[in-house]
Amino acid sequence: MNMPAKIETLDYQLVKAQINQLRPYAKQLRKLFNPEALQELADSIRAQGVVQPIVIRTAKPGADGTKTIEPWEIIAGERRWRAAQLAGLDGIPAIVRDDLSDTDVEILHLVENLQRASLTLIETCDGAAKLVALVGFDEACKQAGQTPAWMSRHSRLGELDERIQALVEEGKVTSMEMAHDLQQLKGYDAVQFGKTLGDFEGGYAWSRPPTRQQLRDRVKDAKEAFELRQERIEAKRKEREELKKKIAADPTLKAKLAADKAKDPETRRKEREVKVKALNAEGERIGEELTMKFLQLAGFDLSKPKKGRRVDLPVKVDLASRYTTYGGEVLPENAESSKYSVNFCGGIDTIAPALNIVAPGSKVDLEHDELYQITQEEARKIEKAIGRPLIWRHYGDDLTAKKIRALIDGVGDKKVAKPAAKAGQNSSVFDFLAASCVKKKGSNIQAAEMHEEYSTWCKEQGRAAEILPLKGGTNEFGNAIAKAKIKRHRTKAGFVYLDIEFKA
Structure with a gap:
């Protein structure tokens, strides 16, 4: 047999308070009552009655000890009381809370109002500031049901x-x-x-x-x-x-x-003009030199230089700002102490090798969209998904020529990675085999699968420029595998490499 749920009764008194025996709360937060909204509420009360009782307490004497005419003070629900008057009611249901202290009454009033959306912004800020002053910041957030960010913004209007x-x-x-x-x-x-x-x-x-x-x-x-x-x-x-x-x-x-x-201004101007021209000319020369060094380290083929500056290259090292004769900036002592910008622009596999020298693990922007900053690996996935390379860019910090040279020297004894002219000359295949594969009798790997893993490994290591093609007139990848003394066998599905498997 199911027992009826027990209902806990409270000691609060529910009364029908006479409209003319009520007065608004002395510290009422709301200053404005929208007439149209109030009329809508009055129409609802006229049709449905007052669904939610107001909260009242016995009115207290004024500061001078004089008693008020109205015996009751509204703690919460003044809008309903005003709407009830418009609806022509003579009484309104109310809960009597004489058990609350003055502070508790103020807190209840503030919380009840802050949880409503009909307050003006200035009323909301006033209420938030008062509530924080009464109960503290954390408790105010909890009682008003608001986030710390909201409470911080609205309680600090006075600041x-x-x-x-x-x-x-x-x-x-x-x-x-x-x-x-x-x-x-x-x-x-x-x-x-x-x-x-x-x-x-x-x-x-x-x-x-x-x-x-x-x-x-x-x-x-x-x-x-x-x-x-x-x-x-x-x-x-x-x-x-x-x-x-x-x-x-x-x-x-x-x-x-x-x-x-x-010295007279004209003399100083002429001397500055001579120095500016020398600095800018030397700056362009150093920028070109550093650009070439980056590209060589990244493995780009520079055997066929174009006439003039190589504006087509994916890495550019330029003066951060050209010095001017009439500029107010202090000129550096020499071009070596000038600042240079190292900029990258191109397909992710084109710029990654050089980018990883100056800013390892840095993010890149999709061209014409500065908000789209993603990692190099994410950029590769996007290019793979759409089946074609996109143009990515990275603008590095301004660095002195000395700092840039230190970065280049920091690469160590790494040799210039020139594109392989003959099969097997590229060491990336041997490094890949040593890092990713192990010999095992009876195990086989499809050639296409091996090349795919090899390409992925090269990209992860920043050696995309060294990738040997699987197909072509000389089959460079296959010949390099053969030089590593790994046998292969032709099947209907293509070549397989024998007695080898990928490391776990």
Whole structure:
């Protein structure tokens, strides 16, 4: 026999409170009540009645000790009370909670309102800040059912610029995400911040508030410009520190600098012009030299050089920025201390060998799509899936010629990997066999399967330029296998290699 479920009764008193005996909560969070929404609720109450009771308590005397006319104070449900008046009701169901302290009442009121979507943004921020002040940040998130990120944004409106707070209060900024974006913009670029405030305020006929994405783009651009300015300031600071050290080491340098400063502007300009031309010319020469070194290390065939600079090559080493006669930047002492950009562009197997020298394991961008950064292995899978190579690119950090040469020298005693002109000259096959295969009597591997594993291994090792073809006039791969003293046998399905298997 099934026993009926036990229902726990509570000590709260449910009453029918008279409409004219209730007054709003003194610390009511909601300041605005939408007339149309209130009328819709009144129509619903007129048809269905009040489905959810309001929460009330006995009204307390005022600060001066005087008693109020209304004996009850609404803790939660003022909208329902107002709608009930519009509906013409004389009473409304209510739960009496005289057991709650003033603090508990305020917390209940705040939580009940924050869980509703009908508050204005300024009311929501006010409620979030009060709740955090009463119960602490973590407990406020828990009681309001909101994430820490949401609570952090909405409870900190008072920390933002007063002009941003004013826009929120006026309803011109409708999300805290945009409010905090504006605050970031102020930190990065005060001028752009002022212009954006004007767009929100609509001071001119053509003023239009930016969308969230447009505002984020402004913040991004301002941040990049700010960071660039900071880099220049830091570079100037380091330059001054370095100059102080040089003057300390060479007492005559200070007099030389003073003499140079005393020269007339035209003389200084001409001297700078001569140095700039020399630096840029030497920079181009070094860039070409370093480009060739990278390509040789990566195994590219440079036996047929084109006339002029090789703009068709997948690796380019260029001056990070050309120096100008009228530029304000400090010129380096020589081209060796200039900064160079190492850029890669081409099919992933074309650029990977050289890329792995300067930036091992770095990600690449699909051409014309900077957001599409993926690993080299993922790029290979995409090319394999569509059956053709794509154009990938990687823009390296700016490095001095000395640093780039150190990277090249760091490769060790690795010889230039020239394309194999004759069968068997490429050592990649022997290295692959030693790393991936083991001899075993009676075991066989199909030639096509062996070549596929070999190609994959070469790509993983950054030796794609050394891959020997399986088919062709000379069958270079098969001849290299034969030189390793591995026998093969022709079958109807093609060649198989005998007495060998892949390592587990």
